[in-house]
Amino acid sequence: MIEVRDLEKSYGDKRVLNKLSFSIGPNHIYGLLGPNGAGKTTTINILCNLLDADAGKIFFEGNPTSQVTKQIIGVVPQEISVYLDLTCRENLLFFSKIYGLWGSEKTQRTDELINALNLQSYEKTKVANLSGGWRRRINIAVALVHSPAILILDEPTAGLDIEARYDLWELIENLKNSGVSILLTTHQLEEAERLCSCIGIIQKGRIVAEGSLNKLRSIIPAEQIAVVESDNENMLLDRIRSYGWEHRRYGSRLILLMPQKYNLVDIVKQLDGIPLTSISLQEVGLEHIYLEATRE
Amino acid sequence: MKSYINEIMAITNRILIELVRMRRSLIFWVVFPALMLILFGLIYAGGNSSAKSFDYTAPGILIGAALFFSCLGGPVALIVAERERRTLRRLLISPLKPISYFIGIVFSYVVIAFGQTLIVYGIAFFFGGRFHGSILLGLLIIILSVFSFVGAGFYFGSRFTKRTEDVNGPVAAFGVPLLVLGGTFFPVSILPSYLLKLAYLDPIFHMNQALKGVSALGQGVEDVSIHLIFLGAFTFLALFLGARSYKSMLAQEKRG
Numbered sequence: 001m002i003e004v005r006d007l008e009k010s011y012g013d014k015r016v017l018n019k020l021s022f023s024i025g026p027n028h029i030y031g032l033l034g035p036n037g038a039g040k041t042t043t044i045n046i047l048c049n050l051l052d053a054d055a056g057k058i059f060f061e062g063n064p065t066s067q068v069t070k071q072i073i074g075v076v077p078q079e080i081s082v083y084l085d086l087t088c089r090e091n092l093l094f095f096s097k098i099y100g101l102w103g104s105e106k107t108q109r110t111d112e113l114i115n116a117l118n119l120q121s122y123e124k125t126k127v128a129n130l131s132g133g134w135r136r137r138i139n140i141a142v143a144l145v146h147s148p149a150i151l152i153l154d155e156p157t158a159g160l161d162i163e164a165r166y167d168l169w170e171l172i173e174n175l176k177n178s179g180v181s182i183l184l185t186t187h188q189l190e191e192a193e194r195l196c197s198c199i200g201i202i203q204k205g206r207i208v209a210e211g212s213l214n215k216l217r218s219i220i221p222a223e224q225i226a227v228v229e230s231d232n233e234n235m236l237l238d239r240i241r242s243y244g245w246e247h248r249r250y251g252s253r254l255i256l257l258m259p260q261k262y263n264l265v266d267i268v269k270q271l272d273g274i275p276l277t278s279i280s281l282q283e284v285g286l287e288h289i290y291l292e293a294t295r296e
Numbered sequence: 297m298k299s300y301i302n303e304i305m306a307i308t309n310r311i312l313i314e315l316v317r318m319r320r321s322l323i324f325w326v327v328f329p330a331l332m333l334i335l336f337g338l339i340y341a342g343g344n345s346s347a348k349s350f351d352y353t354a355p356g357i358l359i360g361a362a363l364f365f366s367c368l369g370g371p372v373a374l375i376v377a378e379r380e381r382r383t384l385r386r387l388l389i390s391p392l393k394p395i396s397y398f399i400g401i402v403f404s405y406v407v408i409a410f411g412q413t414l415i416v417y418g419i420a421f422f423f424g425g426r427f428h429g430s431i432l433l434g435l436l437i438i439i440l441s442v443f444s445f446v447g448a449g450f451y452f453g454s455r456f457t458k459r460t461e462d463v464n465g466p467v468a469a470f471g472v473p474l475l476v477l478g479g480t481f482f483p484v485s486i487l488p489s490y491l492l493k494l495a496y497l498d499p500i501f502h503m504n505q506a507l508k509g510v511s512a513l514g515q516g517v518e519d520v521s522i523h524l525i526f527l528g529a530f531t532f533l534a535l536f537l538g539a540r541s542y543k544s545m546l547a548q549e550k551r552g
Contacts, residue, residue, distance in 0.1 A: 048389045050550040070391045081382040083310065085317040090310075097306035098392045100299060126317070142386075 001026050001181045002047075002150055007056035009042050009205075016042045018205035019056070024150075024198070029172070029182040031196030033189070033286075035294055039205040040185045044152055047183070048075050060150060071099070074148030074180075078155040080135045084128035088119050088138045091127060092145060099146035113141045117171065133164025140171065151175060153184045157191060169194060189286040199286070201293040209293040216289045221246060222257035225288055226267055229254070229277040236274050243270065250291050300396050307392075307400025311374065312407060321370070325408070326415055329362035333419050336481060350425030352483075354416055355507035359441055359500060360480025362412040367405045367442050369467045371449030374401065375545070376457050384549055394546055398539065402446050409442045428514035434507060437524070440531045441503045447534030454541035474500045499530040 002024045009017040017039045024030040034040055045051040047058060049070065060069045082091045092113055096106040114123050117137050122130060127138055136156065143151060156172065157165040172195055176182055186192055192199055193213060201209040201216075209219055230236040233254065240247055246257040258267070264281050271279075282288075315322055333353060341349040378384040387397065417427060427434060452466045475481070477491065478500030484492060495501040506523035509515035517524070 045550075050385075050388060070389065075386075075389050077382060077386060079382045081386040083314060083383060084381070085314045086310070090313060094306060094310050095390070097302060098387065098390045100302070100391065102302060 003059040031192035031199040034202035074143035076143045089123040224258040225282040226256040231275040303396035304400045308404040311404035325366045332361040333357040347424030350420040350423045351512040354420035358416040360475045367445035372453040375453030429510035444531045444534045447538035450538030454545035502526040
């Protein structure tokens with residue numbers, strides 16, 4: 001439904017997007033992950049027609065981008081960008097009119113969204129008086145007034161407590177199940193793991209790894225991850241080299257990429273004689289994949 | 297055409313609802329000119345009859361204490377708030393046409409100005425003041441004044457103010473001296489001749505003189521033509537600069 005082909009964008013000498021390509025099928029959530037400055041916001045701005053790409057093509061439902069696509073795309077910005085002094089209902093009615101809905105059509109769509117997003121109790125409440133989670137909900141609802149086929153969610157749960165986050169995840173899954181294709185950008189890897197059927201990791205303006213979580217696991221040459229701290233790191237490194245184990249350093253942490261599944265006791269035995277401060281075992285997760293893919 | 301009208305109505309309606317909700321601005325825009333009118337009306341009444349004093353005071357108060365703050369300060373605050381809350385960016389993503397947004401804002405301030413005119417002249421009438429000239433000509437002067445202020449508001453809001461805290465600075469720094477020089481609160485006859493010459497470059501002077509001429513003295517188009525020409529030229533300039541700044545602000549917002 002969305003296909004991005006060889007997108008390029010530069011600001012002066014700085015290349016922000018470098019032949020970026022990805023596609024999102026119907027009823028899918030595509031997670032776009034990457035460090036700050038990787039090109040996520042520029043990609044979204046181009047998708048929304050706020051910026052022009054220097055090269056490349058974007059197709060929505062087979063059609064190249066133009067103003068017409070504003071009617072099939074819904075964007076949920078990271079900030080709560082609705083009118084705080086208006087009620088939830090007034091915000092929905094206002095944006096319905098902006099998207100060309102009038103009369104009974106506008107009222108009907110507003111009612112539908114209030115019900116679909118469980119906003120009934122707050123429809124006459126000013127947005128300024130809502131909690132963070134409910135503000136996020138109305139922020140999403142406003143992007144749905146014109147029943148878009150594609151929804152872009154930019155950090156939809158940033159700054160929310162766990163309960164509100166779970167509520168919104170359920171809502172996003174319901175939207176996907178209702179037939180909306182979703183592009184999600186997030187820094188919360190747990191969110192991407194939970195929601196996305198396909199994940200693209202973007203770095204320096206291009207996709208460096210892409211696929212389902214299972215497929216992405218293959219980029220880590222490990223069955224398991226051991227996180228180790230030692231007072232004598234040189235000794236530790238010599239030992240793991242002798243076993244042929246690879247290691248990575250993420251910040252101050254030393255990560256051992258275990259080529260096969262071990263239990264903790266076996267690893268401690270293999271590292272016998274090395275002064276260990278702490279050691280723990282983890283399954284390979286999106287965090288490790290992300291760090292591996294964005295490794296310089 | 298229908299979609300333009302619908303969009304303009306949506307913007308105007310939204311701004312007016314927000315204004316009613318934000319009672320603080322509404323009260324300021326009503327109470328301040330009302331109190332200023334009563335105060336200056338009574339001060340100038342002195343030995344004269346109060347009716348005549350209110351005849352002369354109402355036009356200046358309407359222009360300087362009512363329309364200036366609502367129609368110049370209002371759009372500046374509105375644009376800054378839209379940028380700060382990122383709602384402007386959301387509107388840019390929507391199919392809303394930029395011209396509809398611009399006209400929607402102008403219309404909402406025409407409605408507000410109409411309400412303020414009713415209040416100011418309502419109070420003046422209560423104290424015996426009257427509108428002596430052509431009401432249509434008076435409305436034309438008021439509309440041109442509103443357009444000038446809103447155009448200037450767009451210019452300042454787009455160019456010089458990025459945060460809510462920045463709003464009062466340019467309005468006070470550029471506006472209040474123009475109010476004083478324009479004879480808002482006292483007759484320009486007390487100005488020294490060199491300041492009077494300078495006052496001819498002040499659009500508020502022409503707004504005041506034109507409206508005072510029509511409202512208090514019952515003058516016609518010929519009598520106030522010089523002020524109308526200045527006011528018309530300034531309105532065109534303000535709207536042109538406002539629209540240009542608005543266009544460059546939208547381009548800047550799109551870049552993020």
